[in-house]
Amino acid sequence: MKRQYLYPQNMRTEAKLWFWSLKDVIILAIALTLSVVSWAKLNFIVPAAMTLVYGFISMRLDETSVLDYIRRAARYLLTTQQYFIWEESKRGK
Secondary structure, eight states: OOOOOOOOSOTTSOOEETTEEHHHHHHHHHHHHHHHHHHHHHOOOHHHHHHHHHHHHTOOBTTBOHHHHHHHHHIIIIISOOOOOOOOOTTOO
């Protein structure tokens, strides 16, 4: 009896669950648990709001997320050195 195995088209893609990668789902589950505890015991709603914001910016559509864009922009603008090379014009000025 022959067995047929089904493989995804791209083996290098991240595992996803709904709109989030599995890493983000784990982070959201831990943050949501801590948020519910802090809201119930301490009546402190800020962790819940931060968890919702993280959940929104980490949603993946078409393999990109707002969080990826923010990381790339921060790396480009803040952490990598920008090189500017000034040369004279070739027109003779």
